[in-house]
Amino acid sequence: MPIKDQLDSQEPAERIHRRKLSDQVFDRLRNMIASGELAPGDYMPSERTLMERFGVGRPAVRESLQSLHTMGLITISHGERSRVNELSAGTAFKQVDAIAQLLLTSEPANIEHLKEARRLLEAGIVKSAAERSTKKDIRDLRDLIAKQRDKLGDSEAFMQADIAFHKRIAETGRNPLLTAVSEAMLKWLFQYHTVLLHWSGREETTLAEHSEIVDLIEKRDVEGAVKAMEIHLNRSEERYKQQR
Secondary structure, eight states: OOHHHHHHHSOOOOOOOOOOHHHHHHHHHHHHHHHTSSOTTOBOOOHHHHHHHHTOOHHHHHHHHHHHHHTTSEEOOTTSOOEEOOOOHHHHHHTTHHHHHHHHHHOTHHHHHHHHHHHHHHHHHHHHHHHHOOHHHHHHHHHHHHHHHHTTTOHHHHHHHHHHHHHHHHHHTTOHHHHHHHHHHHHHHHHHOGGGTOOTTOHHHHHHHHHHHHHHHHTTOHHHHHHHHHHHHHHHHHHHHHHO
């Protein structure tokens, strides 16, 4: 069979799509950040420099820079050159905040999934904290309990202090990924379902349980700390169920 006829008889080949120039510039700039060519704190090259380097127009450069800004990779300030941001686990989780909001508001079952995930995560976090805590960690945790006590009577401030306490426990475990996950979960619970974090009239119980958890962390009582955290979170869950 002639080659032409063979080609005609074959399935259509996958089409080659021309990519937007801004997407190609974005990829180049992201690779420069990932490789360290552009380090945290560095100024981004000027728009004109990027235009000349990549042979593209100003719209492609500006669109790619805006995409980097949206992803949290750079900061664009009015009247100043863009700068490369310090990358962290927290940067990654901030990118899913909008999706988390949709998940939690559109499907009530996801609230239960989030609560379960938090209970499992907190058990592992407090275990690590009990194994790795320092004297400074313990001082900081006790200071946060005192600050939370000062917020009695102010529901929102009390909840924010609660978040700060649990975040500090996560930091005590010395795992930045777990810290970022914990902070994101607490933020989502606070922002989209605040009743899970606070119940009027139970503040003293919360403070007492926090103090017990810190005592057990200080003693390096891993099993005791995990059990106390489970009781603390389960008590909150039962209280929530009673008020629904």
